[in-house]
Amino acid sequence: MGLRPVMVNIKAVDHVAVGRFWAGALGWTAHSRSTTWVAPGDEFVWPDPVVIGVDVVPVPGAKTAKNQVHLDLAYEKGLVDRVRDLGATPVDIGQGDVPWTVLADPEGNEFCVLEPRDVYRDTGPIAAIVVDSPDPRVSARFWGAAIDWTPRQVTGDFAALRAGSGDGPFLEFLRAPGGGDRLHLDLLPTDEHAEVERLRALGATDLDVGQGAVPWTVLADPAGLGFCVLNPE
Template sequence: MATRLAHLVVDARQPPVLAAFWSGLLGWEVVPEDEADVEGAVTVRAPKADGCGLSLVFVPAPGPKTAKNRVHLDLASASPERQRSIVDDALARGATTADIGQTAVPWVVLADPEGNEFCVLEPREEYAGTGALAAVVVDVREPAVLGEFWSSVSGWDVVRRHSQFVSLREPGRRGPWLELLRNEDAEHTGSRWRLAVSAEPGESPGAGVTDPEGNEIPVVAPV
Protein backbone atom coordinates (compact mmCIF):
# COMPACT_ATOMS: atom_id res chain seq x y z
CA MET A 1 0.00 0.00 0.00
CA ALA A 2 1.24 3.48 -0.86
CA THR A 3 2.53 5.40 2.11
CA ARG A 4 2.77 9.06 1.24
CA LEU A 5 0.13 11.74 0.85
CA ALA A 6 0.98 13.14 -2.58
CA HIS A 7 -1.60 15.67 -3.75
CA LEU A 8 -5.25 16.49 -4.28
CA VAL A 9 -6.84 15.38 -7.53
CA VAL A 10 -9.48 17.87 -8.63
CA ASP A 11 -12.04 17.16 -11.37
CA ALA A 12 -12.43 20.27 -13.52
CA ARG A 13 -14.36 21.15 -16.63
CA GLN A 14 -11.62 23.66 -17.50
CA PRO A 15 -8.40 22.63 -15.72
CA PRO A 16 -6.31 25.61 -16.91
CA VAL A 17 -8.93 28.10 -15.72
CA LEU A 18 -9.38 26.51 -12.31
CA ALA A 19 -5.62 26.09 -11.90
CA ALA A 20 -5.10 29.78 -12.67
CA PHE A 21 -7.67 30.71 -10.02
CA TRP A 22 -6.08 28.62 -7.29
CA SER A 23 -2.48 29.44 -8.17
CA GLY A 24 -3.29 33.14 -8.06
CA LEU A 25 -5.25 32.94 -4.83
CA LEU A 26 -2.71 30.79 -2.96
CA GLY A 27 0.39 32.29 -4.51
CA TRP A 28 1.43 28.84 -5.77
CA GLU A 29 3.03 28.06 -9.12
CA VAL A 30 1.67 26.26 -12.17
CA VAL A 31 3.91 23.32 -13.07
CA PRO A 32 5.04 23.01 -16.72
CA GLU A 33 2.72 20.87 -18.85
CA ASP A 34 5.41 18.31 -19.66
CA GLU A 35 5.47 17.28 -15.98
CA ALA A 36 1.79 16.28 -15.92
CA ASP A 37 0.98 12.57 -15.49
CA VAL A 38 -2.49 12.85 -17.10
CA GLU A 39 -3.18 14.36 -20.50
CA GLY A 40 -4.85 17.73 -20.09
CA ALA A 41 -4.06 17.92 -16.37
CA VAL A 42 -2.62 21.05 -14.76
CA THR A 43 -0.62 20.93 -11.53
CA VAL A 44 -0.37 23.78 -9.04
CA ARG A 45 2.42 23.45 -6.48
CA ALA A 46 3.27 25.38 -3.31
CA PRO A 47 6.56 27.27 -3.23
CA LYS A 48 9.27 25.53 -1.23
CA ALA A 49 9.20 28.37 1.29
CA ASP A 50 5.72 27.24 2.37
CA GLY A 51 7.11 23.84 3.35
CA CYS A 52 4.04 22.21 1.82
CA GLY A 53 4.57 18.86 0.09
CA LEU A 54 1.07 18.79 -1.35
CA SER A 55 -0.02 20.02 -4.75
CA LEU A 56 -3.33 20.42 -6.56
CA VAL A 57 -3.73 18.43 -9.78
CA PHE A 58 -6.65 19.55 -11.93
CA VAL A 59 -7.79 16.81 -14.31
CA PRO A 60 -10.34 17.06 -17.14
CA ALA A 61 -13.81 15.85 -16.16
CA PRO A 62 -17.12 16.24 -17.97
CA GLY A 63 -20.20 17.65 -16.33
CA PRO A 64 -20.69 20.23 -13.60
CA LYS A 65 -20.38 19.80 -9.85
CA THR A 66 -23.70 18.50 -8.48
CA ALA A 67 -23.17 18.01 -4.73
CA LYS A 68 -21.24 19.55 -1.84
CA ASN A 69 -17.67 18.30 -1.99
CA ARG A 70 -16.41 15.81 0.58
CA VAL A 71 -13.03 17.58 0.54
CA HIS A 72 -12.48 21.32 0.72
CA LEU A 73 -9.70 23.79 1.51
CA ASP A 74 -9.41 26.23 4.42
CA LEU A 75 -7.28 29.31 3.76
CA ALA A 76 -5.29 30.93 6.56
CA SER A 77 -5.26 34.59 7.57
CA ALA A 78 -3.12 36.48 10.08
CA SER A 79 -5.56 39.28 10.88
CA PRO A 80 -9.17 40.35 10.23
CA GLU A 81 -7.85 42.76 7.62
CA ARG A 82 -5.93 39.99 5.88
CA GLN A 83 -9.00 37.75 5.95
CA ARG A 84 -11.03 40.48 4.25
CA SER A 85 -8.24 41.01 1.69
CA ILE A 86 -8.19 37.30 0.79
CA VAL A 87 -11.98 37.28 0.40
CA ASP A 88 -11.87 40.36 -1.83
CA ASP A 89 -9.08 38.83 -3.92
CA ALA A 90 -11.02 35.58 -4.33
CA LEU A 91 -14.17 37.43 -5.42
CA ALA A 92 -12.18 39.51 -7.89
CA ARG A 93 -10.77 36.30 -9.39
CA GLY A 94 -14.22 34.82 -9.98
CA ALA A 95 -15.26 33.24 -6.68
CA THR A 96 -18.77 33.65 -5.32
CA THR A 97 -20.24 33.59 -1.83
CA ALA A 98 -21.69 30.22 -0.81
CA ASP A 99 -24.35 29.15 1.67
CA ILE A 100 -23.90 25.64 3.08
CA GLY A 101 -25.97 26.31 6.19
CA GLN A 102 -23.09 27.89 8.10
CA THR A 103 -25.22 30.61 9.83
CA ALA A 104 -23.23 33.21 11.84
CA VAL A 105 -19.58 32.07 11.83
CA PRO A 106 -16.28 33.98 11.89
CA TRP A 107 -15.02 32.38 8.67
CA VAL A 108 -16.22 33.16 5.16
CA VAL A 109 -17.53 30.43 2.85
CA LEU A 110 -16.93 30.93 -0.85
CA ALA A 111 -17.04 28.83 -4.03
CA ASP A 112 -14.43 28.82 -6.78
CA PRO A 113 -15.39 29.42 -10.45
CA GLU A 114 -16.62 25.79 -10.81
CA GLY A 115 -18.62 25.86 -7.57
CA ASN A 116 -16.15 24.10 -5.25
CA GLU A 117 -16.59 25.28 -1.68
CA PHE A 118 -13.71 26.68 0.37
CA CYS A 119 -13.34 28.73 3.53
CA VAL A 120 -11.30 31.81 4.37
CA LEU A 121 -10.65 31.46 8.09
CA GLU A 122 -10.37 34.09 10.77
CA PRO A 123 -6.92 34.16 12.44
CA ARG A 124 -6.27 30.92 14.35
CA GLU A 125 -3.12 30.28 16.35
CA GLU A 126 -2.75 26.65 15.26
CA TYR A 127 -2.61 27.68 11.60
CA ALA A 128 -0.16 30.56 12.05
CA GLY A 129 2.76 28.79 10.32
CA THR A 130 1.03 26.88 7.54
CA GLY A 131 1.40 29.34 4.70
CA ALA A 132 -1.58 30.29 2.54
CA LEU A 133 -3.28 26.92 2.95
CA ALA A 134 -4.36 26.26 6.54
CA ALA A 135 -6.00 22.86 6.14
CA VAL A 136 -7.40 20.22 3.84
CA VAL A 137 -10.77 19.33 5.37
CA VAL A 138 -12.45 15.97 4.71
CA ASP A 139 -16.01 15.06 5.68
CA VAL A 140 -16.07 11.59 7.28
CA ARG A 141 -18.55 9.53 9.26
CA GLU A 142 -16.02 8.19 11.80
CA PRO A 143 -13.09 10.58 12.43
CA ALA A 144 -11.29 8.21 14.83
CA VAL A 145 -11.26 5.35 12.31
CA LEU A 146 -10.27 7.53 9.37
CA GLY A 147 -7.63 9.29 11.46
CA GLU A 148 -5.81 6.02 12.15
CA PHE A 149 -6.17 4.97 8.53
CA TRP A 150 -4.76 8.19 7.07
CA SER A 151 -1.97 8.31 9.61
CA SER A 152 -0.83 4.84 8.53
CA VAL A 153 -1.25 5.58 4.81
CA SER A 154 0.32 9.03 4.74
CA GLY A 155 2.89 8.84 7.52
CA TRP A 156 1.37 11.99 9.03
CA ASP A 157 0.91 12.21 12.80
CA VAL A 158 -2.42 12.48 14.63
CA VAL A 159 -2.02 15.69 16.66
CA ARG A 160 -5.58 16.29 17.90
CA ARG A 161 -8.43 13.95 18.75
CA HIS A 162 -12.01 15.04 19.40
CA SER A 163 -15.37 13.33 19.09
CA GLN A 164 -16.16 15.57 16.11
CA PHE A 165 -12.79 15.70 14.36
CA VAL A 166 -9.27 14.30 14.15
CA SER A 167 -6.31 16.43 13.01
CA LEU A 168 -3.13 15.21 11.30
CA ARG A 169 0.13 16.95 10.43
CA GLU A 170 3.19 16.16 8.39
CA PRO A 171 5.96 14.94 10.77
CA GLY A 172 8.01 18.12 10.31
CA ARG A 173 4.91 20.19 11.18
CA ARG A 174 5.15 22.05 7.88
CA GLY A 175 2.37 23.08 5.56
CA PRO A 176 -1.37 22.51 6.01
CA TRP A 177 -3.19 20.34 8.50
CA LEU A 178 -5.37 17.41 7.41
CA GLU A 179 -8.68 17.80 9.27
CA LEU A 180 -11.12 14.86 9.30
CA LEU A 181 -14.47 16.34 10.28
CA ARG A 182 -17.49 14.32 11.39
CA ASN A 183 -20.41 14.60 8.98
CA GLU A 184 -23.17 12.02 9.18
CA ASP A 185 -24.03 12.75 5.53
CA ALA A 186 -20.48 12.26 4.30
CA GLU A 187 -21.47 9.34 2.08
CA HIS A 188 -23.76 11.67 0.11
CA THR A 189 -21.11 14.30 -0.62
CA GLY A 190 -19.35 14.69 -3.94
CA SER A 191 -15.95 13.29 -4.90
CA ARG A 192 -14.62 15.87 -7.34
CA TRP A 193 -11.74 16.53 -4.88
CA ARG A 194 -9.80 13.41 -3.84
CA LEU A 195 -6.73 12.77 -1.70
CA ALA A 196 -4.08 10.87 -3.66
CA VAL A 197 -1.13 8.86 -2.36
CA SER A 198 2.21 7.92 -3.91
CA ALA A 199 2.88 4.37 -5.02
CA GLU A 200 5.44 2.26 -3.21
CA PRO A 201 8.52 1.17 -5.22
CA GLY A 202 7.35 -1.57 -7.56
CA GLU A 203 3.68 -0.68 -7.08
CA SER A 204 1.74 0.42 -10.16
CA PRO A 205 -0.11 3.76 -10.08
CA GLY A 206 -3.85 3.63 -10.65
CA ALA A 207 -7.21 3.48 -8.92
CA GLY A 208 -8.76 0.69 -6.90
CA VAL A 209 -7.68 1.66 -3.39
CA THR A 210 -10.43 2.76 -1.00
CA ASP A 211 -10.55 4.10 2.54
CA PRO A 212 -12.60 2.39 5.33
CA GLU A 213 -15.68 4.38 4.26
CA GLY A 214 -15.43 3.25 0.64
CA ASN A 215 -14.00 6.42 -0.91
CA GLU A 216 -11.62 6.07 -3.85
CA ILE A 217 -7.96 6.95 -3.28
CA PRO A 218 -5.97 7.52 -6.48
CA VAL A 219 -2.48 5.98 -6.37
CA VAL A 220 -0.04 8.11 -8.33
CA ALA A 221 3.57 7.80 -9.41
CA PRO A 222 6.09 8.73 -6.70
CA VAL A 223 6.74 12.47 -6.51
Protein backbone atom coordinates in the same frame (compact mmCIF):
# COMPACT_ATOMS: atom_id res chain seq x y z
CA MET B 1 6.75 2.49 4.67
CA GLY B 2 7.03 5.11 1.93
CA LEU B 3 3.81 6.95 1.14
CA ARG B 4 3.22 10.68 1.13
CA PRO B 5 0.43 12.98 -0.02
CA VAL B 6 1.70 14.95 -3.01
CA MET B 7 -1.39 16.69 -4.33
CA VAL B 8 -5.05 17.47 -4.00
CA ASN B 9 -6.76 16.43 -7.22
CA ILE B 10 -9.61 18.71 -8.37
CA LYS B 11 -11.91 17.73 -11.23
CA ALA B 12 -13.03 20.56 -13.50
CA VAL B 13 -14.74 21.07 -16.82
CA ASP B 14 -12.28 23.89 -17.58
CA HIS B 15 -9.07 22.77 -15.88
CA VAL B 16 -7.07 25.75 -17.14
CA ALA B 17 -9.47 28.35 -15.73
CA VAL B 18 -9.89 26.56 -12.40
CA GLY B 19 -6.14 26.02 -12.16
CA ARG B 20 -5.53 29.72 -12.71
CA PHE B 21 -8.05 30.51 -9.99
CA TRP B 22 -6.29 28.30 -7.47
CA ALA B 23 -2.89 29.64 -8.45
CA GLY B 24 -4.14 33.15 -7.76
CA ALA B 25 -5.81 32.12 -4.51
CA LEU B 26 -2.71 30.35 -3.18
CA GLY B 27 -0.10 32.74 -4.59
CA TRP B 28 1.40 29.88 -6.60
CA THR B 29 1.93 29.22 -10.33
CA ALA B 30 -0.30 27.29 -12.73
CA HIS B 31 1.37 25.04 -15.31
CA SER B 32 -1.18 23.83 -17.87
CA ARG B 33 -0.56 20.71 -19.93
CA SER B 34 -3.00 17.80 -20.10
CA THR B 35 -3.88 18.86 -16.54
CA THR B 36 -3.09 22.07 -14.66
CA TRP B 37 -0.48 21.67 -11.93
CA VAL B 38 -0.49 24.40 -9.28
CA ALA B 39 2.53 24.73 -6.99
CA PRO B 40 5.08 27.30 -5.77
CA GLY B 41 7.83 28.48 -8.09
CA ASP B 42 7.93 29.48 -11.73
CA GLU B 43 9.35 26.19 -13.06
CA PHE B 44 7.31 23.02 -13.56
CA VAL B 45 8.42 20.56 -10.88
CA TRP B 46 6.34 17.48 -10.11
CA PRO B 47 5.96 16.42 -7.43
CA ASP B 48 6.93 19.42 -5.40
CA PRO B 49 9.57 18.23 -2.93
CA VAL B 50 7.99 20.09 -0.02
CA VAL B 51 4.38 21.18 -0.45
CA ILE B 52 1.18 19.34 -1.28
CA GLY B 53 0.28 20.80 -4.67
CA VAL B 54 -3.02 21.05 -6.52
CA ASP B 55 -3.65 19.18 -9.78
CA VAL B 56 -6.75 20.22 -11.74
CA VAL B 57 -7.85 17.52 -14.17
CA PRO B 58 -10.40 17.83 -16.99
CA VAL B 59 -13.72 15.97 -16.73
CA PRO B 60 -16.83 16.32 -18.91
CA GLY B 61 -19.49 16.70 -16.23
CA ALA B 62 -20.22 19.66 -13.96
CA LYS B 63 -20.36 19.47 -10.17
CA THR B 64 -23.71 18.27 -8.82
CA ALA B 65 -23.28 17.82 -5.04
CA LYS B 66 -21.43 19.29 -2.08
CA ASN B 67 -17.90 17.92 -2.04
CA GLN B 68 -16.73 15.51 0.63
CA VAL B 69 -13.33 17.24 0.63
CA HIS B 70 -12.59 20.96 0.75
CA LEU B 71 -9.62 23.22 1.44
CA ASP B 72 -9.30 25.69 4.30
CA LEU B 73 -7.06 28.60 3.36
CA ALA B 74 -4.93 30.22 6.05
CA TYR B 75 -5.73 33.79 6.98
CA GLU B 76 -4.14 36.46 4.83
CA LYS B 77 -5.15 40.12 4.89
CA GLY B 78 -7.16 40.89 1.76
CA LEU B 79 -7.48 37.23 0.71
CA VAL B 80 -11.29 37.21 0.66
CA ASP B 81 -11.39 40.21 -1.64
CA ARG B 82 -8.67 38.70 -3.83
CA VAL B 83 -10.42 35.39 -4.37
CA ARG B 84 -13.70 37.16 -5.08
CA ASP B 85 -11.93 39.21 -7.74
CA LEU B 86 -10.65 35.90 -9.15
CA GLY B 87 -14.19 34.55 -9.46
CA ALA B 88 -15.06 33.04 -6.07
CA THR B 89 -18.64 33.37 -4.88
CA PRO B 90 -20.21 33.12 -1.41
CA VAL B 91 -21.93 29.80 -0.71
CA ASP B 92 -24.27 28.63 2.05
CA ILE B 93 -23.65 25.03 3.11
CA GLY B 94 -25.51 25.45 6.40
CA GLN B 95 -22.55 26.94 8.24
CA GLY B 96 -24.62 29.52 10.07
CA ASP B 97 -22.89 32.42 11.82
CA VAL B 98 -19.19 31.55 11.74
CA PRO B 99 -16.04 33.72 11.90
CA TRP B 100 -14.63 32.33 8.67
CA THR B 101 -15.80 32.88 5.08
CA VAL B 102 -17.29 30.07 3.01
CA LEU B 103 -16.86 30.44 -0.75
CA ALA B 104 -16.83 28.40 -3.94
CA ASP B 105 -14.37 28.44 -6.83
CA PRO B 106 -15.60 29.20 -10.38
CA GLU B 107 -16.97 25.64 -10.79
CA GLY B 108 -18.64 25.52 -7.39
CA ASN B 109 -16.00 23.70 -5.31
CA GLU B 110 -16.40 24.82 -1.71
CA PHE B 111 -13.52 26.22 0.32
CA CYS B 112 -13.07 28.37 3.42
CA VAL B 113 -10.93 31.41 4.13
CA LEU B 114 -10.17 31.26 7.83
CA GLU B 115 -9.91 33.98 10.41
CA PRO B 116 -6.51 34.32 12.13
CA ARG B 117 -5.66 31.19 14.15
CA ASP B 118 -2.33 30.46 15.81
CA VAL B 119 -2.57 26.76 15.00
CA TYR B 120 -2.33 27.51 11.27
CA ARG B 121 0.33 30.23 11.40
CA ASP B 122 3.03 28.08 9.72
CA THR B 123 1.07 25.85 7.35
CA GLY B 124 1.53 27.84 4.17
CA PRO B 125 -1.50 29.00 2.16
CA ILE B 126 -3.41 25.73 2.62
CA ALA B 127 -4.20 25.49 6.33
CA ALA B 128 -6.06 22.20 6.16
CA ILE B 129 -7.44 19.55 3.84
CA VAL B 130 -10.86 18.92 5.37
CA VAL B 131 -12.87 15.72 4.88
CA ASP B 132 -16.48 14.95 5.79
CA SER B 133 -16.45 11.60 7.59
CA PRO B 134 -19.18 9.53 9.24
CA ASP B 135 -16.64 8.60 11.94
CA PRO B 136 -13.63 10.89 12.44
CA ARG B 137 -11.99 8.44 14.85
CA VAL B 138 -11.99 5.68 12.23
CA SER B 139 -10.72 8.07 9.57
CA ALA B 140 -7.92 9.37 11.80
CA ARG B 141 -6.85 5.85 12.73
CA PHE B 142 -6.63 4.77 9.09
CA TRP B 143 -4.90 7.88 7.76
CA GLY B 144 -2.50 8.14 10.66
CA ALA B 145 -1.29 4.62 9.89
CA ALA B 146 -1.46 5.08 6.11
CA ILE B 147 0.75 8.16 5.82
CA ASP B 148 2.39 8.19 9.26
CA TRP B 149 0.97 11.55 10.27
CA THR B 150 0.61 12.44 13.95
CA PRO B 151 -2.81 12.84 15.59
CA ARG B 152 -3.10 16.36 17.01
CA GLN B 153 -6.71 16.10 18.19
CA VAL B 154 -9.19 13.23 17.99
CA THR B 155 -12.79 13.30 19.24
CA GLY B 156 -16.01 11.73 18.08
CA ASP B 157 -16.82 14.76 15.94
CA PHE B 158 -13.43 16.06 14.83
CA ALA B 159 -9.94 14.74 14.20
CA ALA B 160 -6.77 16.48 13.03
CA LEU B 161 -3.51 14.98 11.81
CA ARG B 162 -0.28 16.59 10.68
CA ALA B 163 3.06 15.43 9.34
CA GLY B 164 5.48 14.60 12.13
CA SER B 165 7.83 17.30 10.86
CA GLY B 166 5.22 19.92 11.78
CA ASP B 167 5.28 21.28 8.23
CA GLY B 168 2.46 21.86 5.78
CA PRO B 169 -1.31 21.60 6.12
CA PHE B 170 -3.37 19.62 8.58
CA LEU B 171 -5.58 16.73 7.46
CA GLU B 172 -8.88 17.13 9.29
CA PHE B 173 -12.03 15.06 9.56
CA LEU B 174 -15.43 16.48 10.47
CA ARG B 175 -18.40 14.31 11.42
CA ALA B 176 -20.73 14.79 8.46
CA PRO B 177 -22.26 12.63 5.74
CA GLY B 178 -20.19 12.02 2.63
CA GLY B 179 -20.67 14.08 -0.49
CA GLY B 180 -19.41 14.54 -4.03
CA ASP B 181 -16.01 13.43 -5.26
CA ARG B 182 -14.62 16.45 -7.14
CA LEU B 183 -11.61 16.59 -4.79
CA HIS B 184 -9.42 13.78 -3.53
CA LEU B 185 -5.89 13.10 -2.30
CA ASP B 186 -3.18 11.55 -4.47
CA LEU B 187 -0.43 9.65 -2.64
CA LEU B 188 3.04 8.91 -3.99
CA PRO B 189 4.60 5.60 -2.85
CA THR B 190 8.16 4.36 -3.05
CA ASP B 191 6.71 0.95 -4.01
CA GLU B 192 3.15 1.05 -5.37
CA HIS B 193 2.39 -2.67 -4.99
CA ALA B 194 3.72 -2.90 -1.44
CA GLU B 195 1.91 0.24 -0.30
CA VAL B 196 -1.39 -0.77 -1.89
CA GLU B 197 -1.24 -4.13 -0.13
CA ARG B 198 -0.43 -2.40 3.15
CA LEU B 199 -3.37 -0.02 2.71
CA ARG B 200 -5.70 -2.91 1.99
CA ALA B 201 -4.51 -4.58 5.18
CA LEU B 202 -5.38 -1.36 7.04
CA GLY B 203 -8.93 -1.50 5.68
CA ALA B 204 -8.81 0.23 2.28
CA THR B 205 -10.91 -1.28 -0.50
CA ASP B 206 -10.64 -1.10 -4.27
CA LEU B 207 -12.81 1.57 -5.86
CA ASP B 208 -14.12 1.73 -9.43
CA VAL B 209 -14.89 5.30 -10.48
CA GLY B 210 -14.76 4.46 -14.17
CA GLN B 211 -11.01 4.93 -14.38
CA GLY B 212 -10.46 1.97 -16.68
CA ALA B 213 -6.91 0.74 -17.22
CA VAL B 214 -4.65 3.29 -15.52
CA PRO B 215 -1.15 3.02 -14.03
CA TRP B 216 -2.33 4.14 -10.59
CA THR B 217 -4.56 2.42 -8.02
CA VAL B 218 -7.89 3.85 -6.87
CA LEU B 219 -8.92 2.95 -3.33
CA ALA B 220 -11.43 4.00 -0.67
CA ASP B 221 -10.67 4.36 3.01
CA PRO B 222 -12.88 2.62 5.63
CA ALA B 223 -15.18 5.67 5.72
CA GLY B 224 -15.66 5.59 1.92
CA LEU B 225 -13.30 8.41 0.93
CA GLY B 226 -11.73 7.76 -2.47
CA PHE B 227 -8.04 8.41 -3.06
CA CYS B 228 -5.31 7.36 -5.49
CA VAL B 229 -1.94 5.66 -5.03
CA LEU B 230 0.22 6.82 -7.91
CA ASN B 231 2.82 4.93 -9.90
CA PRO B 232 6.21 6.30 -8.79
CA GLU B 233 7.69 5.64 -12.23
